[in-house]
Amino acid sequence: MILEGKNVIITGTNRGIGRAMLEEFAKNGANIWAHARVGTPEFFEDINSVAEKYHVEIRPLCFELTDYEAMKAAVKTIMSSKIPVDALINNAGITYNALFQMSSIDQLRNQFEVNFISVFIFTQYIVKLMTRQKKGSIVNITSSAAFDGNSGKSVYGATKAAVVAMTDSIAAELGANGIRANCIAPGITETEMLATMPEAVVAEAKATADMRRGGKPSEIAKTAVFLASDLSSYVTGQTIRVDGGIK
Amino acid sequence: MILSGKTAVITGCLQGIGRATMDVFAQNGANIFACCQYETEEFTNHIKELSKENQVEIIPIYFDLMDDASIKQAAREIQKDKKSIDVLVNIAGMTQDALFQMVTMDQMKTVFQVNYFSQILFSQYIIKPMLRSGSGSVINISSISALDGNPGQLVYASSKGAMIAATKTMSAELAPKGIRVNAVAPGVIDTAMTAIVPPEAMDRLMSKSNIKRVGMPTEVANVIMYLASDLSSFVTGQTIRVDGGIG
Numbered sequence A: 001m002i003l004e005g006k007n008v009i010i011t012g013t014n015r016g017i018g019r020a021m022l023e024e025f026a027k028n029g030a031n032i033w034a035h036a037r038v039g040t041p042e043f044f045e046d047i048n049s050v051a052e053k054y055h056v057e058i059r060p061l062c063f064e065l066t067d068y069e070a071m072k073a074a075v076k077t078i079m080s081s082k083i084p085v086d087a088l089i090n091n092a093g094i095t096y097n098a099l100f101q102m103s104s105i106d107q108l109r110n111q112f113e114v115n116f117i118s119v120f121i122f123t124q125y126i127v128k129l130m131t132r133q134k135k136g137s138i139v140n141i142t143s144s145a146a147f148d149g150n151s152g153k154s155v156y157g158a159t160k161a162a163v164v165a166m167t168d169s170i171a172a173e174l175g176a177n178g179i180r181a182n183c184i185a186p187g188i189t190e191t192e193m194l195a196t197m198p199e200a201v202v203a204e205a206k207a208t209a210d211m212r213r214g215g216k217p218s219e220i221a222k223t224a225v226f227l228a229s230d231l232s233s234y235v236t237g238q239t240i241r242v243d244g245g246i247k
Numbered sequence B: 001m002i003l004s005g006k007t008a009v010i011t012g013c014l015q016g017i018g019r020a021t022m023d024v025f026a027q028n029g030a031n032i033f034a035c036c037q038y039e040t041e042e043f044t045n046h047i048k049e050l051s052k053e054n055q056v057e058i059i060p061i062y063f064d065l066m067d068d069a070s071i072k073q074a075a076r077e078i079q080k081d082k083k084s085i086d087v088l089v090n091i092a093g094m095t096q097d098a099l100f101q102m103v104t105m106d107q108m109k110t111v112f113q114v115n116y117f118s119q120i121l122f123s124q125y126i127i128k129p130m131l132r133s134g135s136g137s138v139i140n141i142s143s144i145s146a147l148d149g150n151p152g153q154l155v156y157a158s159s160k161g162a163m164i165a166a167t168k169t170m171s172a173e174l175a176p177k178g179i180r181v182n183a184v185a186p187g188v189i190d191t192a193m194t195a196i197v198p199p200e201a202m203d204r205l206m207s208k209s210n211i212k213r214v215g216m217p218t219e220v221a222n223v224i225m226y227l228a229s230d231l232s233s234f235v236t237g238q239t240i241r242v243d244g245g246i247g
Helices: A016-027 A041-054 A068-081 A105-133 A154-177 A192-196 A199-208 A217-228 B016-027 B041-054 B068-079 B105-133 B144-148 B154-177 B199-208 B217-228
Strands: A007-010 A031-036 A058-062 A087-090 A136-141 A179-186 A239-242 B007-011 B031-036 B058-062 B087-090 B136-141 B179-186 B239-242
Touching: A007 A016, A016 A031, A016 A041, A016 A217, A031 A041, A041 A058, A058 A068, A068 A105, A087 A105, A087 A217, A105 A136, A105 A154, A105 A179, A136 A154, A136 A217, A154 A179, A179 A217, A217 A239, B007 B016, B016 B031, B016 B041, B016 B087, B016 B217, B041 B058, B058 B068, B068 B105, B087 B105, B087 B217, B105 B136, B105 B154, B105 B179, B136 B154, B136 B217, B144 B154, B144 B179, B144 B239, B154 B179, B179 B217, B217 B239
Parallel strands: A007 A031, A007 A087, A031 A058, A087 A136, A136 A179, A179 A239, B007 B031, B007 B087, B031 B058, B087 B136, B136 B179, B179 B239
Antiparallel strands: none
16 A cells, blocks of 8 residues: 555545545555544544544544644644654645635635645644654645636635745755655535535536546545655655646 | 556656656556567566566567657557557657757757657557547656756757647547546656766756755656556646656
């Protein structure tokens, strides 16, 4: 198995792409720190059943991404476990769909706080650990909206472009320390987030994509498995679009 | 295994990235049509051993990319048992380095024949069975020279740039029919082709590299395997740099 014996952190594993990652990473043999904002009984039950199904260890990591005290406590839990961290998958994020002229400063601040600043701070903590190990792979989830300029995505796209810029700098600064950093840019993916977009826009995007369909969350997750694994040992500072050839 | 039960056609299997790709594909369960320019005793022994060790079928196919008739003949040989083909990897290529002002018409014609015309011609034949089965994955080898420009590589870079344009167009035409088409752009890989890079140019490249080392052929082969496999089921029309973060 591609990730046999590896230990990874994945954020936002309670639903959508993150939930699919939980499954794909477990299927490929990884032990997982599974992050969710809130530790509900359903979440604990879910991760336990995945752990049992694939015979891997899955430990919950519950904190609000923007609660930096709680984040610090979670990092302490990881540190004191003495379990090495082979890969960090920054998947959790939020979106609003709003036209440029209609985007409020609160939306701007909120999206940048969750999609960029919290990712930045959390990655700083984990990179400290990886630097000590002299090894690690960081996989950040960005979006085709960071590159293509989609209507209604001026804020979301900007937060995701910021993630790409950050990732490239991490790759440049930390490559010599054995740390790789890459992004995945999903296009139209069948998740709850898709419901925030107008139906006509989604239909048009699917109809013009080379593959003529939207992506499944598991298809994004499988590229994350690849980037987390040693199969991508000479790939760093890259963004892989997993978008079915969207135009 | 990642490629269990798949049949792949790989060109350029005699050495370098092509050889490594053949090895990695065999180790991961693929049956292979191993294409090379000519037969050597070492190659014959190698594939015999490789096939035995991994219990896969490896059929050598010899032809010259300079010769359109031999390309057609090879394609016919591959198709003679009407086996389904799942993967085509176009690796065989060449370079003739010369400064822009010094490039001759002959050099341009030779390099474009091998790196572009023959690739398209061969792909046209091999894609036929993929169209019949409605699925397949094609991987073309480009180069970071095509994306970044590299002094002395006018012809090589142009031919590899042509392959990126071909990849995108092939994806647009073929992905709706179930065939994904992607490219890989290797950086400085430890092969005979880069052995001719002058030491000062090598130093310049390594100083720009995030990982600060040359890549191994296997590291490119692993990315090709990702693109050949179901791990990349929603990735098409892309060019993935495998360069340790150069530029």
